[in-house]
Amino acid sequence: MTEPRPETIAITTGRPHAAPDAPLNPPIELSSTFHAGGTIGYGRYGNETWTALESAIAAFELGETLTFSSGMAAISAVFSLVPLGGTITASHQGYNGAMTLLHTLEKSGHIKVRFVDVANTKEVLAALDGTSLLWLESPTNPTLDVADLPVLIAAAKKLGCMVSLDNTFATPLVQQPLVMGADIVMHSVTKYFAGHSDVLMGSVSTNDPGLLARLSDARKFGGAIPGPFEAWLALRGIRTFPLRVERAQANALELAKRLSVHPKVAKVHYPGLPTDAHHERAKSFMKGFGSVLSFVVQGGAAQADAVCEASRVITNATSLGGIESLWERRRRWALESSTVPEALIRFSVGCENIEDLWSDIEESLKKI
Ligand SMILES: Cc1ncc(COP(=O)(O)O)c(C=O)c1O
Incomplete structure (x- = not known):
């Protein structure tokens, strides 16, 4: 069989294994704790409904995925990867929640931020030296500026700088940042994935096992976990x-x-x-x-x-x-x-x- 296309991926992923009388949809897993001896153990560490949703997002972004209680929770988890005093290079004109968080973290002395015009490739390249994280949003919110992603990602990786992209506006149907070489792709699942203005959720996807483990810890111990019902609704939204x-x-x-x-x-x-x-x-x-x-x-x-x-x-x-x-x-x-x-x-x-x-x-x- 050929590789499934997006419409087919959306309809077939995140389903329970087929068996007589098995349901087509995953259950809404409403349990804060689990019998000892398994791999989950506790409701802040894992949940069957999250896993179903995460496998669907992973099939689109082509990276291991973790879901969070909101897009901002996912962004906070990514920013938490930057060491104390480290530098983030970011767009000076992007989603204002992310911008506000960057300003707050800078004011409190946690990080330094170099704000750039992401559409100005020269300006971004000039800021990369000494940057721990290149935080990209493209197209930007709300003026739809487009960054030269292939050039910026390649240059940042050459310098050993971590690259993360907020792919909420474009969606993986338009661009797949991990395929372009980015380390992390982030979504406000609230938007196109869930698609019905009834859920708040976020996600991060990565193919780097070290980053995945740190992001998973950020979720576990930061506590910004999604609700099982919200995860179920978001997966239902992904079908279309x-x-x-x-x-x-x-x-x-x-x-x-x-x-x-x-x-x-x-x-x-x-x-x-x-x-x-x-x-x-x-x-x-x-x-x-x-x-x-x-x-x-x-x-x-x-x-x-x-x-x-x-x-x-x-x-x-x-x-x-x-x-x-x-x-x-x-x-x-x-x-x-x-x-x-x-x-x-x-x-x-x-x-x-x-x-x-x-x-x-x-x-x-x-x-x-
Ligand atoms: C581009 C972008 N990223 C992140 C967010 C934050 O997501 P959430 O509202 O799910 O926390 C938003 C919200 O509007 C957004 O537009």
């Missing part, structure tokens, strides 16, 4: 993950095109647009462009808020990667980087009918 992403990506590309010629829109950020500054780079190593785009409306914060509040199909809410379309003005959050324009709307495109989405957008833009 490729279908959802395929539809959402097609919607995103079409809406990016239409928005880019709308008179009320000043700028669209989406690497799938041939006119986007990151298009050629994205095309060179990505297998798609993802389903998040952002756009800047004419005017300022008030105009962007009015658009977000006017929609009827698209929900004015934070987060992304769900089956439903969400948008929000990013600068409404105090933590958002001041480099993000006040009138920028981040738009997580969902799987609704494209014409219903477009008429909602057109009506909402009339509020300006």
